[in-house]
Amino acid sequence: MPHTSIFTIRNLSAVFQNDNGGLCALENISFDVKPREFVCVLGPSGSGKTTLLRILAGLIPPTSGSFTFGRGEEPSIGMVFQQATLMPWRTVTENIKLPLEVKKIDEAVARKKTKEMIELVGLTGFEDSLPRDLSGGMAQRVAIARALIHDPDLLLLDEPFASLDAMTRERMWTELSNIWQARQKTVIMVTHSINESLFLADRVLVLTQRPGKIKMDMEVDLPRPRKDEIRYTSRFGKLAKRLRGAIE
Amino acid sequence: MTKRFIPILLSLLAFLLGWDLLTRFSGIPNFILPSPLSVWTRFLKAMSDGSLPRHTAITLTEIVLGLIVGVLFATVVGYMLAKSRSLEKVLSPYLVASQAIPVIAIAPLLVIWLGDGILSKVVICALIVFFPVLVNTIVGVRAVPTALYDLMNSLHASRAQILWKVEAPASLPVFLGGLRIGATLSVIGAIVGELVDAESGLGFLLQLGDFQYDTPMVFVAVFTLIALALMLYGIVRMLENKFLKWQS
Ligand SMILES: Nc1ncnc2c1ncn2[C@@H]1O[C@H](COP(=O)(O)OP(=O)(O)OP(=O)(O)O)[C@@H](O)[C@H]1O
Ligand SMILES: [Mg+2]
Numbered sequence: 176m177p178h179t180s181i182f183t184i185r186n187l188s189a190v191f192q193n194d195n196g197g198l199c200a201l202e203n204i205s206f207d208v209k210p211r212e213f214v215c216v217l218g219p220s221g222s223g224k225t226t227l228l229r230i231l232a233g234l235i236p237p238t239s240g241s242f243t244f245g246r247g248e249e250p251s252i253g254m255v256f257q258q259a260t261l262m263p264w265r266t267v268t269e270n271i272k273l274p275l276e277v278k279k280i281d282e283a284v285a286r287k288k289t290k291e292m293i294e295l296v297g298l299t300g301f302e303d304s305l306p307r308d309l310s311g312g313m314a315q316r317v318a319i320a321r322a323l324i325h326d327p328d329l330l331l332l333d334e335p336f337a338s339l340d341a342m343t344r345e346r347m348w349t350e351l352s353n354i355w356q357a358r359q360k361t362v363i364m365v366t367h368s369i370n371e372s373l374f375l376a377d378r379v380l381v382l383t384q385r386p387g388k389i390k391m392d393m394e395v396d397l398p399r400p401r402k403d404e405i406r407y408t409s410r411f412g413k414l415a416k417r418l419r420g421a422i423e
Numbered sequence: 424m425t426k427r428f429i430p431i432l433l434s435l436l437a438f439l440l441g442w443d444l445l446t447r448f449s450g451i452p453n454f455i456l457p458s459p460l461s462v463w464t465r466f467l468k469a470m471s472d473g474s475l476p477r478h479t480a481i482t483l484t485e486i487v488l489g490l491i492v493g494v495l496f497a498t499v500v501g502y503m504l505a506k507s508r509s510l511e512k513v514l515s516p517y518l519v520a521s522q523a524i525p526v527i528a529i530a531p532l533l534v535i536w537l538g539d540g541i542l543s544k545v546v547i548c549a550l551i552v553f554f555p556v557l558v559n560t561i562v563g564v565r566a567v568p569t570a571l572y573d574l575m576n577s578l579h580a581s582r583a584q585i586l587w588k589v590e591a592p593a594s595l596p597v598f599l600g601g602l603r604i605g606a607t608l609s610v611i612g613a614i615v616g617e618l619v620d621a622e623s624g625l626g627f628l629l630q631l632g633d634f635q636y637d638t639p640m641v642f643v644a645v646f647t648l649i650a651l652a653l654m655l656y657g658i659v660r661m662l663e664n665k666f667l668k669w670q671s
Contacts, residue, residue, distance in 0.1 A: 232576075233576070233577070234577060252577050252578070252579075254573075254577040256570060256573065258570065260568075260573070262571065262588075262589070264593075265669075273574075273588070276588070277575070277584055307669070325578075331577075
């Protein structure tokens with residue numbers, strides 16, 4: 176069965192104007208994403224990972240190249256930024272509810288969904304806290320809940336788990352894995368962690384040092400659901416070794 | 424709560440005592456420096472014959488109307504200037520020039536143009552309120568974190584949603600700071616207008632007392648003005664306490 180891709184990215188380049196002519200952040204990026212595929216993007220700092228997500232989210236136009244989602248419609252997007260990006264005047268509940276407000280969802284429904292999301296990310300008891308009273312990891316969990324609440328077609332995650340402790344991070348991996356499998360979303364996630372990408376992804380893209388080009392496009396053919404023990408299998412070790420080789 | 428007022432009360436008492444002693448033992452005649460008691464007696468008389476409430480009501484009307492007009496214009500123009508650098512480039516020389524002219528200098532002109540009624544005072548008041556609110560609106564809107572725009576754009580939020588859910592709450596602290604200055608200045612605006620030419624208002628009362636060597640009346644008018652300014656300041660502080668709880 177031939178998989179038609181849901182997301183086609185063709186020859187994307189991004190050049191930022193600066194004093195010495197322009198800084199090329201991305202060069203000639205092309206890849207296809209299948210429906211419901213989980214793609215991880217790895218690469219050294221400054222290789223243009225955030226820039227790539229910002230282009231795909233429609234926040235900045237690419238300097239050249241194109242990308243199409245589905246048959247050209249605007250996908251509903253859930254985005255987790257590298258920094259939590261919460262509204263300091265809104266409580267945890269109000270921050271998580273924001274996408275439903277923007278989409279003008281009925282208030283009672285929104286309340287109920289928000290409550291579910293708060294439980295999912297383990298913030299029960301902090302519903303009415305303000306962002307200034309949250310730890311970095313808690314703030315990031317609010318941002319994750321906010322990205323998922325409106326059931327978006329496309330999830331764009333920029334190192335969403337970087338500021339979490341190891342325990343919470345691994346729980347969030349499992350949760351994200353479950354959500355992704357249950358809701359069948361297309362996910363593009365930037366990460367610095369090889370383990371994380373192998374635990375979650377169907378495919379890993381590795382970008383080169385600036386300007387970012389695709390250095391490697393690797394299928395992760397590990398069976399699902401992936402449990403913690405999978406890290407000790409030889410297949411996992413082999414894939415991890417290939418990634419490590421590509422990153423250095 | 425009550426503890427906060429004790430020092431204020433004490434300093435007030437000390438002030439009154441010092442004033443009283445000065446009038447008693449310095450030999451300054453009553454028409455130059457009236458005693459606290461004679462001012463109080465004059466106050467009661469002005470209250471009972473209805474002149475003080477009537478003139479206060481007129482000045483307060485001018486102030487409130489002037490504030491509303493000034494703040495409304497300043498907010499709308501400020502928002503537009505904050506959003507458009509080119510508009511700011513075109514308009515800012517005029518705005519700065521308008522600020523270089525003391526309102527006192529153009530007040531007589533405005534009274535000639537607009538008559539000696541309430542309208543000229545409202546306009547003078549609005550002019551004096553305009554600038555601080557304008558500047559703070561611009562600063563406030565410009566300081567909205569770009570990350571929050573990214574968030575709203577990733578959700579395909581409308582311009583109106585961005586205005587009401589991000590720009591308004593994010594710029595409110597700086598805006599209210601401008602309003603606080605504007606509210607106190609508005610009292611000056613109304614009085615300047617009334618001193619030029621008026622048939623009523625506290626400025627008129629003040630001038631009347633001056634002509635008639637009714638110095639206690641002048642004092643009553645001045646204290647009423649101080650009370651008005653303090654009240655307006657207090658209202659803005661109340662708004663700040665109510666809406667900026669998330670800040671402290
Ligand atoms: N708005 C911008 N204006 C100018 N230069 C930019 C802008 N955004 C990013 N860059 C530059 O583009 C390059 C790639 O930045 P980007 O944030 O995409 O990297 P990254 O891969 O996400 O890095 P990290 O892993 O540290 O988050 C960097 O050199 C950065 O300085
Ligand atoms: Mg980044």
